[in-house]
Amino acid sequence: MKKSVIILATGAALFAGSTIAAENPIAARKAMMQNVVQATKMGGAMLKGKMDYSPVAGQLVLRVMNQASLSFGTLFPKGSETGMETTASPKIWSDMGGFDKALVKFQADTSAGFMKVEDLEFFDKDAFGEAFGKAAANCKSCHQEYRVKKN
Amino acid sequence: MLKKLAILAVGLGVIVAGFLWFLSAPSVLEADRLAKLPDGDVANGEIMFWTGGCASCHAAPKSKGEAKLQLVGGLGLKTxxxxxxxPNISPDETNGIGGWSKGDFANAMLKGVSPNGSxxxxxxPYTSYARMTDKDVMDLWAFIKTLPKSSNKVAEHDVPFPFNIRRVQGLWKILFFKPEPVMTIxxxxxxxxxxxxxxxxxxHCSECHTPRNLIGGYDYSRWLAGGPAPEGDEFIPNITPHKTGIGEWEESDIAYALESGFTPSFDSFGSSMVDVQENMAKIPAKDRAAIAAYLKAIPxxxxxKKKKK
Known part of the structure; x- marks a missing residue:
């Protein structure tokens, strides 16, 4: 009985998750982009000394960015070109190959600074700064090509 | 009677045309100013080069690193x-501007007139460059002369009538070419x-960040307040200190954004501003701070925004 409830609940959760992404990919990618924005803001604040640096926080910032890089590929399906004041450029769909390449680079650059939990003591502020700089450069290069803020 | 009127109309037409022709004549720098053009300093010229964003249009599109210094030309601006x-502005004597004199370069930058007088x-954006000092223009010229030559030949502009008549630009200049400072603070x-x-x-920030009228003249009353992009269908942001502009940014935020490409909310710059920012990252920090100070001091x-259709 207990088991079946858990299975049901898990199933419902999975279903709910896929529903958001499948039925409203624009909302899903906007929410994911906001996660990246907040994570990047924390990373920047730590590097600028406005917040205390911790290796755990630094590592999680990279993990959030990497998570997004792995998900964006499914969140720009055909049919989600317009609506909800999306700033996605039509170029995403006319140049899908280039967009995919940018995502592969984003994945590689965000995971380059990954460390195992047991090694985190070595993940000092300089190491984070280097990994974060590389990861965050992808925001600009991708927005340069694939985002338009319209009239 | 009708015949007389027709002759009168034609005569008036000829007079008006002659007057417009006279008005639209290109004017160049005075001889004594040309004679006094200083020798250039390459180091400051490089600062002017990045501030001026020369490479953004004159290097091959999407160039990075050293390729930014090859001013091969060819970027198409669809307006x-x-x-x-x-055009190719590398110091190549044949297809670039290597054969120019100091005066030719100064007339191009400060008067918007080519060596052959058109x-x-x-x-x-000579409309902005015209506000530069003769010294800075000559420093820039000295720097450009040190860059690699390219023999790339760029295709002609693709501009329809009547804008393809260069003398029409002369009339446009009378209305909109105002090199004096826009405001006194x-x-x-x-x-x-x-x-x-x-x-x-x-x-030349205003070239995109200040709105224009139907024939491309500035709306000086809305200096740097944003508007439709001169190219494409984007909206260029308001960078005045209003809350609908960047009023909530501190000076250090503006300087940091120009250095890093990140806004205070940690959104990143996008579109053509990425290239501008990467140029601005190469100028001295005190110049980025000065830009920030001015942007906080303007009205x-x-x-x-126009209503959406």
Whole structure:
């Protein structure tokens, strides 16, 4: 009985998750982009000394960015070109190959600074700064090509 | 009677045409100013080069690193007036500008006039560069002369009638070519004045950030308050200190954004501003701070967006 409830609940959760992404990919990618924005803001604040640096926080910032890089590929399906004041450029769909390449680079650059939990003591502020700089450069290069803020 | 009227109309037409022809004649720098053009300093020229964003149009599109210094030309600017193609301005004697004199370069930058005496289209932002000092223009020239030569031949502009008549630019210039400072800021510090010079002169920020009328003239009452992009269908942000602009940014935020490409909310710059920012990252930090100081000192203006269709 207990088991079946858990299975049901898990199933419902999975279903709910896929529903958001499948039925409203624009909302899903906007929410994911906001996660990246907040994570990047924390990373920047730590590097600028406005917040205390911790290796755990630094590592999680990279993990959030990497998570997004792995998900964006499914969140720009055909049919989600317009609506909800999306700033996605039509170029995403006319140049899908280039967009995919940018995502592969984003994945590689965000995971380059990954460390195992047991090694985190070595993940000092300089190491984070280097990994974060590389990861965050992808925001600009991708927005340069694939985002338009319209009239 | 009708015949007389017709002759009168034709006669008037000829007089008006002659008058317009006279008015639209290109004017160049006076002889004594040309004679006094100083020798250039390469190091400051490089600062002017990045501030002026020369490479953004004159290097091959999407160039990075060293390729930014190869001013091969060829970028097409698609505007409502046609497609303008950035020329080769490498120091190649045949297809670049290596054969120019100091005076030729000064007339191009400060008067918008080519060595053969015709008007440039203001897609080349001489409307802003004209606010530069003779010294900075000559420093830039000295720097450009050190860059690699390219024999690339760029195609002609693709601009339809009547804008393809260069003399029409002369009339446009009478209306809109105003090299004097746009505003006077009371009690401006030297830093603010330096920022004003960089923003409205070499930086030519207003070329995109100030809205234009139907024939491409500035709306001076809305200086740097944003508007539809001169190219494409984007909206260029308001960078005045109004809350609908960047009023909530601190000076250090503006300087940091120009250095890093990140806004205070940690959104990143996008579109053509990425290239501008990467140029600005190469100028001295005190110049980025000066730009920030000026942008906080100008009048705050509310953003106006046209209603969506």
């Amino acid at each position: 409502p007036f046609g497609t303008f193609r950035a 008007h440039y289209f203001p897609a080349f 009371a009690n401006a510090s030297p830093e603010v004045l330096r920022g004003q010079y960089l923003v409205d002169g070499p930086g 705050a203006i509310e953003t106006i």
